[in-house]
Every structure is written in structure tokens, then in C-alpha cells.
Amino acid sequence: MRAMLSLAILVTAAGCAATSATCGHEPVSAHNQPESTALPTDAFRRHHAEIIEHLDHIDAMAVALRGQSPEEQRRTMRRAVTFLKEHIAAHAADEERVLYPVVQRESGPGSQLTAVPIYEHRIIERLIATLDKEASQPTPDAAAFSLTAHHLTGLLLGHFEIEERVLLPVLDKTMTPEQFQREVADKMPH
Ligand SMILES: [Fe+2]
Ligand SMILES: [Fe+2]
Numbered sequence: 001m002r003a004m005l006s007l008a009i010l011v012t013a014a015g016c017a018a019t020s021a022t023c024g025h026e027p028v029s030a031h032n033q034p035e036s037t038a039l040p041t042d043a044f045r046r047h048h049a050e051i052i053e054h055l056d057h058i059d060a061m062a063v064a065l066r067g068q069s070p071e072e073q074r075r076t077m078r079r080a081v082t083f084l085k086e087h088i089a090a091h092a093a094d095e096e097r098v099l100y101p102v103v104q105r106e107s108g109p110g111s112q113l114t115a116v117p118i119y120e121h122r123i124i125e126r127l128i129a130t131l132d133k134e135a136s137q138p139t140p141d142a143a144a145f146s147l148t149a150h151h152l153t154g155l156l157l158g159h160f161e162i163e164e165r166v167l168l169p170v171l172d173k174t175m176t177p178e179q180f181q182r183e184v185a186d187k188m189p190h
Contacts (some may be wrong), residue, residue, distance in 0.1 A: 040180040042166040045101075048160050051091065054083065055153045062146040073142045077135035080149060084128045088156065090190035092121040095163075098187045103167045106174040120159045127152040158174060 039045070061080050080151050100114040107113045127148055134145045171180055 003090065039168075039172045040175050040177040041172050042177075043181070043185050044168065045164055048164060050178070051087065051155065052160060055156055058083065058149055059153050062149040065142040065146050068142075070139070073145075074135070074140060077131070077140055077142075077145055079129070081132045081135050084131065084152070087190060089125060089128055091188075092124060093104065094188040094190045096121065099167075099184055102175075102184055103170055107170045113170070117159065117162060120155065124155060124159070126128075127155070 023060060054122060061076050065076055068076060081180050103114055104111055130148050131152070133167065134140050134148070171184070175183070
């Protein structure tokens with residue numbers, strides 16, 4: 001997480017794909033934020049905000065597919081799927097490996113706090129696999145891809161909100177910023 005998103009894929013509101021240097025929607029980077037934060041989990045929350053900004057780009061891509069040639073559609077779909085696999089799926093894996101066990105530990109014996117978010121990760125993976133399969137078809141269905149992409153971004157927004165409003169407050173109450181950095185943030189590359 002320390003490195004934040006080193007995105008090669010960004011999409012403008014008009015739906016074109018571009019590098020971060022040309023997108024015009026430069027994400028907020030944690031490196032630009034002050035070191036001292038109000039909450040121990042602030043760096044994690046900023047990372048979520050950065051990902052959410054890119055989810056807006058995924059939505060814009062899904063809308064733009066309608067006006068694109070089949071060749072452009074295939075390129076756009078592949079860019080969206082690459083982003084989702086490299087950043088969303090990887091982020092979820094890091095959470096299950098690092099963040100969620102710490103939330104379980106800090107929320108006490110018998111806590112089931114991470115059971116639902118873990119199941120949501122499985123749904124997220126399924127939707128990414130559906131998009132990947134569609135983008136790999138010789139003649140992909142752009143309308144079906146768009147619909148699934150919108151479903152996925154909606155689910156992700158809700159999922160992130162649950163993590164920020166239900167899981168992270170547990171750590172804000174029980175950990176110091178230094179502990180959170182050492183035990184969670186430093187161990188999460190995505
Ligand atoms: Fe998650
Ligand atoms: Fe997350």
C-alpha cells in the first residue's frame with residue numbers, strides 16, 4: 001500500500017484510455033498528504049479514495065463502449081480488466097492476508113466481522129472473471145460487459161464503505177498510527 005497505485009491505466013470521462021500523465025484525472029496520492037493524520041487508518045482510507053477515483057474511470061469506460069468500434073471496444077475492455085485484476089483483486093487478496101486477520105484479532109474472540117466482506121470478495125472475483133471472459137471472446141458483447149462493469153463498481157463502492165465504516169473504526173479505537181503502519185500498511189503492497 002505504501003507504493004499506492006502505480007497505474008498504467010486511466011480513463012478520461014470521455015472514455016479514452018490514457019496514461020496517468022495524460023489522463024487529466026490525476027489520483028490523489030498518499031505521498032502528497034501530510035504525514036500526521038487524525039486517524040490511525042487514514043493512509044488506508046486515502047488509498048481507498050484513490051481506487052474509487054479509478055472506479056469512476058471504469059464506469060466512464062463502460063459508458064464509452066457504446067460509441068466505439070469493435071476494435072476499440074476490445075482494447076477498452078482489456079484495459080478495464082487489466083486494472084481490475086492488477087489492482088482490485090490484488091487489493092482484496094492483501095486485505096485477506098493482512099488487514100482482515102488484524103481486524104479479527106482486535107475485535108475480540110468469536111468475532112465474525114470479516115465474514116461478509118470476505119464473501120463479497122468472492123463475488124467481486126466472480127464479476128471480474130465474467131468481464132475477463134467477455135473481453136476474451138472473439139466478438140465480445142459490449143452491452144453485457146458494460147452492465148457487469150456497472151454492477152461491479154456499485155458493489156465495490158458499497159464494499160469499500162463497509163470496510164471504512166465498520167472494519168477500520170475497530171482499528172482506529174485499538175491501534176496507534178505507528179502500530180497500524182507497521183502491522184498493516186507496510187505489509188500491503190496494493
Ligand atoms: Fe475489500
Ligand atoms: Fe479495501
